[in-house]
Amino acid sequence: AEDNNTIQLIINQLKHDDCQVRATAMEKLKVIGVALGPDRTKSDFIPFLKECLDDEDVVLEALAKNIVNLVDVIGIDTCELLISIIEPLLGAEQSKVRDQAVESCTSLGKEMSPEQIQQHFYPLLSRLHSSCWYTPQISLAPLISVVYPHVDNEKKGELRTVYQKLVAAETPLIRRSASASLGNFVLVLEDEFLPGVMELFKSVTEDDQDFVRFMAVGSCVSLCSRLSPEQVKERILPVTKKLATDNAWRVRYMAADRFCDLSKGLGEEIAKAEMIDIFVQLLQDREGEVRSAACSQITGFCNLLTEEIIIKSILPPVSELANDVDESVRASLAGDVMGLAPLLGKEKTLEHLLSLFLKLLSDEFYEVRLSVISKLNGINQVVGIELLSDSLLPAITQLAEEKQWRVRLAIINFIPLLAKQLGVEFFDDKLATLCLNWLVDPVYSIREAASKNIKELIEVFGSEWAKSSIIPKVLEFCNHQNYLYRGTTLLSITALSTVVGTEIVESTLLPLVLNMVSDNVPNIRFKVAKTLQIMINHVSSTTIHSKIVPALETLLTDDDKDVRYYANQAIKSIPSE
Numbered sequence: 001a002e003d004n005n006t007i008q009l010i011i012n013q014l015k016h017d018d019c020q021v022r023a024t025a026m027e028k029l030k031v032i033g034v035a036l037g038p039d040r041t042k043s044d045f046i047p048f049l050k051e052c053l054d055d056e057d058v059v060l061e062a063l064a065k066n067i068v069n070l071v072d073v074i075g076i077d078t079c080e081l082l083i084s085i086i087e088p089l090l091g092a093e094q095s096k097v098r099d100q101a102v103e104s105c106t107s108l109g110k111e112m113s114p115e116q117i118q119q120h121f122y123p124l125l126s127r128l129h130s131s132c133w134y135t136p137q138i139s140l141a142p143l144i145s146v147v148y149p150h151v152d153n154e155k156k157g158e159l160r161t162v163y164q165k166l167v168a169a170e171t172p173l174i175r176r177s178a179s180a181s182l183g184n185f186v187l188v189l190e191d192e193f194l195p196g197v198m199e200l201f202k203s204v205t206e207d208d209q210d211f212v213r214f215m216a217v218g219s220c221v222s223l224c225s226r227l228s229p230e231q232v233k234e235r236i237l238p239v240t241k242k243l244a245t246d247n248a249w250r251v252r253y254m255a256a257d258r259f260c261d262l263s264k265g266l267g268e269e270i271a272k273a274e275m276i277d278i279f280v281q282l283l284q285d286r287e288g289e290v291r292s293a294a295c296s297q298i299t300g301f302c303n304l305l306t307e308e309i310i311i312k313s314i315l316p317p318v319s320e321l322a323n324d325v326d327e328s329v330r331a332s333l334a335g336d337v338m339g340l341a342p343l344l345g346k347e348k349t350l351e352h353l354l355s356l357f358l359k360l361l362s363d364e365f366y367e368v369r370l371s372v373i374s375k376l377n378g379i380n381q382v383v384g385i386e387l388l389s390d391s392l393l394p395a396i397t398q399l400a401e402e403k404q405w406r407v408r409l410a411i412i413n414f415i416p417l418l419a420k421q422l423g424v425e426f427f428d429d430k431l432a433t434l435c436l437n438w439l440v441d442p443v444y445s446i447r448e449a450a451s452k453n454i455k456e457l458i459e460v461f462g463s464e465w466a467k468s469s470i471i472p473k474v475l476e477f478c479n480h481q482n483y484l485y486r487g488t489t490l491l492s493i494t495a496l497s498t499v500v501g502t503e504i505v506e507s508t509l510l511p512l513v514l515n516m517v518s519d520n521v522p523n524i525r526f527k528v529a530k531t532l533q534i535m536i537n538h539v540s541s542t543t544i545h546s547k548i549v550p551a552l553e554t555l556l557t558d559d560d561k562d563v564r565y566y567a568n569q570a571i572k573s574i575p576s577e
Contacts, residue, residue, distance in 0.1 A: 007031075007032055007035045007036070010025050010028050010031065010032055011032070013025035014026070014048075014052065019055070019056040019058055019059055020058065022052075022055065022056075022059045023056075023058045023059045023061070023062040024062075026059060026062035026063050026065075026066055027062060027066055028066075029049075029063075029066045029067065029069055029070055030066070030069040030070060030072065030073065032045060033045060033069075033070045033072075033073035033074070034072075034073055036073075037073075038073055038074045038075065041070060041073050041074050042074055042078060042081060046070075046074075046081050046082075046084075046085065049063065049067070049085055050084070050085060053085070053088050053089070057092070057093075057094040057096070057097055060089060060092060060094070060097045061094070061096050061097045061100050063085070063089070064086065064089045064092075064097055064100035064101040064103075064104055065100045065103075065104065067082055067085050067086060067104060068082065068086075068104040068107050068108050070082060071108065071111060076111050076112060076113075076116070077116075079108060079111075079112055079116060079120060080120045082108060083105075083108070083120055083121070083124055086101050086104055086105050086108070087124060087127070087128075089101035090102065090105065090128060090135075090136055090139040091128070091131065091133065091135045091136035091139065092135065093135060095138075098135065098138060098139050101139065102139050102142050102143060105124075105139075105143060105146075106142070106143065106146050109121055109143070109146040109147065110146070114150040114151075117146075117147055117150040117151065118150065118151055118152075118155070121143075121146070121147050122147055122151055122155060124143075125140060125143060125144065125147055125159070125162070128140045128143075129162050129165075134169075134171045134173065134174060137166065137169070137171075137174050137177075138173050138174055138177045139177070140162070140166065140177075141163065141166050141174075141177045141178040141180070141181040141182075141185075142177065142180070142181040142184065144159050144162065144163055144181070144185060145181065145184040145185045145187070145188050147159065148185070148188050148189070149188050160189075160193065160196070163178065163185060163200065164200060166178040167179070167182075167200045167203050167204060168203065172209045172211070172212060175204070175207060175209070175212045176209070176211055176212045176215055178200075178204065179204040179207070179212045179213070179215035179216050179219070180215040180218070182197070182200060182201065182204060182215075182216070182218075182219040182222075183218040183219040183221065183222035183223075184222070185197070186219060186222040186223055186226055187222055187225070187226070189226075191226075194226060194227070197223075198223075198235060201216065201219055201223065201239070202239075204216045204219070205239050205242065205243065210246070210248030210250050210251055211250065213243065213246060213248065213251050214243075214246075214248070214250045214251040214253070214254040214255075215254075216239075216243065217243055217251075217254040217255055217258050217262070218258070220236055220239060220240050220243070220262055220265065221258065221261045221262060221265045223235075223236055224236055224262075224265030224266060225265065229267055229270075232265070232266055232267065232270070233266075233270055236265075236266065237266060237270060237274060240255070240262055240266065240275075240278075241274070241278055243255045244256070244259075244278045244281070244282060245278070245281065249285075249287040249289065249290055252282065252285060252287070252290045253287070253289050253290045253293050255282070256282040256285070256290050256291075256293035256294040256297065257293040257296070257297075259275075259279060259282065259293075259294065259297040259300075259301055260297050260300035260301055260303075262275075263275050263301055263304055264304070268304050271301075271304045271305070272304065272305060272306070272309065275301075276305070276309065276313050276314070279294065279297075279301055279314070280313065280314070280317050282294035283295070283298075283317045283318065283321065284317055284320075288324075288326035288328060288329050289328075291321065291324065291326065291329045291332075292326070292328050292329045292331075292332040293332075295318075295321060295329060295332040295333040295335075295336055295337070296332050296335070296336050297336070298314070298318060298333075298336050298337055298339075298340065299336050299337070299339030299340055299343070301314075302314060302340060302343055303343065307343070307344060307345075307348065310340065310343065310344065311344070311348065311352055315340075315352055315353075318333070318337060318356070319356055321333045322356055322359045322360055322363075327365040327367065327368070330360065330363055330365060330368045331365065331367040331368045331371050332371075333360070333368075334360045334363070334368045334369075334371035334372045334375075335371040335374070335375065337353075337356065337357075337360075338357065338372065338375035338376070338378045338379050339375070339378055340353060341353060341378055341379045341381075341382040342378060342381065342382055345382065346382050349379070349382055357372065357379065360372050361373075361395045362394070362395065366398070366399060366402055366404075366407050369395045369398070369399055370399060370407065370410055370411065372395070373395065373396065373399070373411065373414050373418070374410075374414060376414075376417070376418065376421065393430050396411060396418070396431070396434070397434070399411040400434050400437070400438070405441075405443040405445065405446055408438070408441065408443075408446055409445060409446055409449055412438060412446065412449045412450055412453050413449070413453075415431065415434075415435060415453055415457070416453065416456040416457055416459075416460055418431070419431065419457055419460050419461070420460050424461050424465060427457075427461075428469060432469065432470070432473075435450060435453060435454065435457070436473055436474070438450035438453070439451065439454075439474065439477070439485075439488045439492065440477070440484075440485055440488060447484075447487075447488045447491060448491055450488075451488065451491035451492045451494070451495045452495050454466075454470060454474065454492055454495055454496065455495035455496060455498065455499050457470070458470070458496065458499045458500060459499055463499065463500045463501055463504060466496065466499075466500055466504075467500070467504060467508075471496065471500075471504070471508060471509075474489065474492045474493075474496075475489065475493075475508075475512055477489045478512050478515070478516070483519075483521040483523065483524055486516065486519065486521075486524050487523065487524060487527055489512070490513070490516070490524070490527045490528065490530075490531045491527075493509050493512065493513060493531055494530070494531050494534050496509060497509060497531075497534055497535050497538045498534070498538065502538060502539055502540065505535060505538050505539055506539050506540070506543055509535070510535060510539065510543070510547065510548075513528055513531050513532060513535070513551075514547060514551050516528050517551050517554055517555060522558075522559075522560035522562065522563055525555060525558060525560065525563045526555075526560070526562045526563040526565075526566045526567075528551075528555065529552065529555050529563060529566035529567040529569070529570050530566050530570070532548050532551060532552060532570050533566070533569060533570035533573050535548065536548060536570070536573060536574055536575075544574060548570075548574075549571070549574070552567045552570050552571050553567075553571075555567035556568060556571070
């Protein structure tokens, strides 16, 4: 009966007036299918879903995403039923709906047998191709590579012809789709047809629309894996250079964003001989988006180069980018350039990179400083973090006081890593106060993260350090007049209980929690119940029954229903004797 009620509820949601409710219900197609069983799903539910095909785009997108989940219910043998729903979605006006339908269709194709593909999937492609409207043909190109390996030679020839027509289509969006999918088509094509696909490749790289050309970058990478080194140098290298210096910034951006993949595809020798100047040009591009993308590829590209080339050719333009006017460029640089330290070693890092790291660490834009701190582990392994400590502390302090709370939250997550690298003395002297201040931050998420942070610090420095340096300071908030501070204390105690050991829990932490059972704020009392539930797993059985159970029984009689609920949950969690 309960299952039937659930099904009816979801069905009602699929008919709801609010399209967001209908879209959410589409996420639960498999739940309905499992409850109905395969026969009723095929006879009743799938016809119902076909009636939903004229719904809003947000609902159709959810349908396109989740319809493939019904394979687990009806089986792959009746896949044509699902194809009948996906097919109209492949021709939808909204690109998100089409893209999701293509993804589901591709997933379905991977589960189908060659016979099923020839019987049901290939005819689908034929119908898409013969459509009078352009949107079904946009979805056609990415599906050809799914079908191609599983059909006979005659049909393969037809599919190659279809692809040629897509590349030469009058509608730019169709050509764009063909350009974007050409790389996957190359991977399934037989060797004897590669010369023909090279003509298609040439067409898309010379297209008059930049959003067609920039999709060809991925095809370069795929073709490199299918051609000999000589063919790569002769046919792919000139095109790669052309794309990387294209007049349209989108094309240059795509080349910059995939520069490492392109260089690896071309081969290490070609990369050293031909790609360095191109990379420098991208680092110095007039568009910030291109420079930012190129910055994200610095370490990856330098893995293909010698130390001498890195220092002579790459570091000069990279160092200039630390002064770039675009904040996103500097942030991208800071997130990647630290990876050069292991490539250059300690001596060369100190000589050529240290000043750059220090400059980025003092950048006025918080994301730049945050990016550097997030990558400190790499430089610490090479030269040690001590050389950065003088610049590191001001950067951490500024980030810790940043007005945007998400920035403060991010820096909290790095503190255990910094503590491990800097050592207990530096931490106690410079960072301990910051960590305590976060415990009383006005934002709850910060207080919660700071409490978990203390737990991780104890795992680094040990329970004895916690007992002498942290616990006394944390517990000063137990009796604070502001109930938020008292709540933070309970968060900290909950985190501490899992790492400090039974002795400290029973002797120091538990008494403080028990004193708060009679707190005048209900929020504190139910947090007491939740904290006691955690402590049950970290104290002796005697302590549970002599101290924790009486406290929970008191909370069970509380006037507040939430306090009673959590106290009851805690009692239920007590292990039976």
